[in-house]
Amino acid sequence: MSQQEPEIKVIMAKKKGLNTICTHTGEVEDTNYKGAVSPLYISTSYAYENVDIKRYPRYFNTPNQEGVCKKLAALEQTDDALIFGSGMAAISTSLLAFLRSGDHIVLQQSLYGGTYNLVAEFFDNYHISYSFTKGLTKENFESEIQENTKVIYIETPSNPLLAVTDIEMVVALAKKYNVVSVIDNTFASPVNQQPFILGIDVVLHSATKYLGGHSDILAGAVCANKEHIEKIFHVGKNLGGNLSDYTVWLLERSMKTLGIRVKAQNENAMLLANYLNEHKMVDHVYYPGLTTHPDHEIAKKQMKGFGGMLSFELNTDIDSVAFSEQLQLIKPSMSLAGVESTILSPAKTSHALLPEEERQKQGIVSNLLRLSAGIEDIEDLIADIEQAFKNTIK
Numbered sequence: 001m002s003q004q005e006p007e008i009k010v011i012m013a014k015k016k017g018l019n020t021i022c023t024h025t026g027e028v029e030d031t032n033y034k035g036a037v038s039p040l041y042i043s044t045s046y047a048y049e050n051v052d053i054k055r056y057p058r059y060f061n062t063p064n065q066e067g068v069c070k071k072l073a074a075l076e077q078t079d080d081a082l083i084f085g086s087g088m089a090a091i092s093t094s095l096l097a098f099l100r101s102g103d104h105i106v107l108q109q110s111l112y113g114g115t116y117n118l119v120a121e122f123f124d125n126y127h128i129s130y131s132f133t134k135g136l137t138k139e140n141f142e143s144e145i146q147e148n149t150k151v152i153y154i155e156t157p158s159n160p161l162l163a164v165t166d167i168e169m170v171v172a173l174a175k176k177y178n179v180v181s182v183i184d185n186t187f188a189s190p191v192n193q194q195p196f197i198l199g200i201d202v203v204l205h206s207a208t209k210y211l212g213g214h215s216d217i218l219a220g221a222v223c224a225n226k227e228h229i230e231k232i233f234h235v236g237k238n239l240g241g242n243l244s245d246y247t248v249w250l251l252e253r254s255m256k257t258l259g260i261r262v263k264a265q266n267e268n269a270m271l272l273a274n275y276l277n278e279h280k281m282v283d284h285v286y287y288p289g290l291t292t293h294p295d296h297e298i299a300k301k302q303m304k305g306f307g308g309m310l311s312f313e314l315n316t317d318i319d320s321v322a323f324s325e326q327l328q329l330i331k332p333s334m335s336l337a338g339v340e341s342t343i344l345s346p347a348k349t350s351h352a353l354l355p356e357e358e359r360q361k362q363g364i365v366s367n368l369l370r371l372s373a374g375i376e377d378i379e380d381l382i383a384d385i386e387q388a389f390k391n392t393i394k
């Protein structure tokens with residue numbers, strides 16, 4: 001007798017609209033009670049006789065994991081996906097799936113700090129060599145490629161200055177030199193950018209950010225074709241950076257609103273960028289949606305929306321710490337991409353360990369603030385910033 005397994009519906013597959021996919025793809029059917037949402041399966045122990053799949057959470061094959069991975073794959077338009085206990089678990093596992101002792105990786109300059117540390121602190125131990133590019137042009141990438149290069153790694157838009165890497169340029173180089181192209185797509189989210197469609201091999205996410213979206217989930221994801229996912233799976237099941245099914249379930253719930261959240265965040269970020277751009281207390285605004293952004297044309301080519309992240313430099317008459325403290329609605333906060341707007345000083349947090357001189361060189365000055373636009377009403381966000389300016393200047 002074969003066990004009746006609950007069906008993981010892919011009822012709204014790739015050809016449906018964004019919000020329909022977000023809401024329905026990967027729902028685990030409630031065969032017993034016909035409830036509206038996926039049941040939560042928390043077992044770490046499943047039957048092995050007369051079943052099609054021998055399930056165990058670390059093998060990425062519990063019903064809830066499979067469901068949310070179908071949703072992710074549909075959003076990035078890849079064959080498959082895997083979810084992890086954090087963005088860094090997804091990143092480290094994926095890189096170790098394509099790199100072995102003696103190999104080399106080219107990474108773009110200005111990456112997420114955790115990724116930089118992973119490479120700079122640990123890869124020597126495994127005799128994996130690496131080069132960081134000196135800029136984001138084709139020449140910058142091509143000149144770092146060696147005989148033994150196996151992976152090109154990018155992150156766009158970048159943190160905190162929202163520089164945009166030309167994805168098609170990187171794809172062409174990866175094809176020319178027969179290496180695996182990997183992108184950290186966290187800042188854009190699949191709503192704004194689908195790199196796999198542009199030819200990137202492996203798409204990574206810190207699901208802690210937009211995919212989770214409520215500042216209460218730590219998770220990571222990787223989306224790719226079957227062959228690449230298979231390789232990552234074999235490393236992942238041994239490294240064991242899996243996500244608890246409780247959190248998997250919460251992630252599926254959160255992703256139902258991904259499309260409408262990110263669109264609201266895009267709109268707020270654009271309006272805030274315009275407002276700040278015209279403000280006399282602001283020296284510079286970094287947002288790919290501004291026509292004055294040096295990478296605006298590349299962003300227009302490869303992004304559907306310009307994202308919810310922006311940075312701005314206050315002029316020297318105003319202290320960024322005092323300004324942040326005056327904000328009532330927008331919270332100074334380490335992370336990003338939640339439904340609530342948050343603000344952060346990169347020089348004091350994410351880039352605090354860099355020497356002052358290096359920070360200056362990269363443009364991460366002490367008066368730079370990074371803003372993660374939430375979904376609040378734009379009038380209230382602008383009023384909050386306006387009153388903070390007034391109360392800081394006095």
Ligand SMILES: *Cc1c(COP(=O)(O)O)cnc(C)c1O
Pocket residue numbers: 086087088089112114155159184186187205206207208209218219220
């Ligand atoms: C936060 C973040 C990560 C790391 O993700 P965790 O979930 O914190 O492990 C990686 N890349 C980017 C761009 C991030 O913002």
